[in-house]
Amino acid sequence: xxxxxxxxxxxxxxxxxxxxxxxxxxxxxxxxxxxxxxxxxxxxxxxxxxxxxxxxxxxxxxxxxxxxxxxxxxxxxxxxxxxxxxxxxxx
Numbered sequence: 001x002x003x004x005x006x007x008x009x010x011x012x013x014x015x016x017x018x019x020x021x022x023x024x025x026x027x028x029x030x031x032x033x034x035x036x037x038x039x040x041x042x043x044x045x046x047x048x049x050x051x052x053x054x055x056x057x058x059x060x061x062x063x064x065x066x067x068x069x070x071x072x073x074x075x076x077x078x079x080x081x082x083x084x085x086x087x088x089x090x091x
Contacts, residue, residue: 023053023074023083028063032072032086039075039087046073046089058083 023031043049053074054064058081067073075085 022057023059023063025060025062025066028059028067028072028074028086031083032067032070032088035085035087039085041090043073043087043089046071049073049076052076053083056081 047068050059050064050067050073053059053076054061058076059067059074071089072086073089074083075087076082077084
């Protein structure tokens with residue numbers, strides 16, 4: 001019975017760690033190509049969103065460079081300050 005509790009605790013720890021980790025270029029690209037929810041057709045502040053995400057440790061510098069070059073911006077939650085999606089700005 002104790003082993004089930006330990007397994008559950010370890011699983012929850014790993015899941016929470018993954019959600020708090022900095023998003024690297026590979027994960028950012030994957031989310032950019034697979035997610036389309038929460039996207040605004042024309043978002044003029046997309047560069048501000050990219051800069052905010054990089055400055056606050058949500059994405060790596062390489063992910064930010066790629067995002068600026070391609071126009072993919074992070075959708076950041078207002079309350080929890082986490083990335084909920086990656087959308088493309090028409091540039």
